[in-house]
Amino acid sequence: xxxxxxxxxxxxxxxxxxxxxxxxxxxxxxxxxxxxxxxxxxxxxxxxxxxxxxxxxxxxxxxxxxxxxxxxxxxxxxxxxxxxxxxxxxxxxxxxx
Numbered sequence: 001x002x003x004x005x006x007x008x009x010x011x012x013x014x015x016x017x018x019x020x021x022x023x024x025x026x027x028x029x030x031x032x033x034x035x036x037x038x039x040x041x042x043x044x045x046x047x048x049x050x051x052x053x054x055x056x057x058x059x060x061x062x063x064x065x066x067x068x069x070x071x072x073x074x075x076x077x078x079x080x081x082x083x084x085x086x087x088x089x090x091x092x093x094x095x096x097x
Contacts, residue, residue: 009040031075031086032064038082039064052081 016022026033039049039060046060053060054077062068063078070078072088079086 036064
């Protein structure tokens with residue numbers, strides 16, 4: 001019998017956050033990355049989250065992959081289903097002097 005793995009989501013997350021390529025991709029797909037992380041932390045499948053949101057699993061998959069630009073209303077429903085909230089920020093592209 002093989003030993004039980006003690007590798008957790010937090011272990012995986014720590015390893016990913018140490019990888020510069022992963023960080024770049026996560027930044028580009030930030031809302032999807034955050035939704036996926038929260039969904040996994042909550043122990044939900046994409047299908048379960050979709051049911052809570054009132055949509056279909058492919059919509060959650062597209063959001064997590066960054067293949068769609070979600071509406072604010074959709075993000076609000078996803079956040080509520082994940083017992084979270086979302087914030088919108090405008091960040092200057094000009095460096096401060």
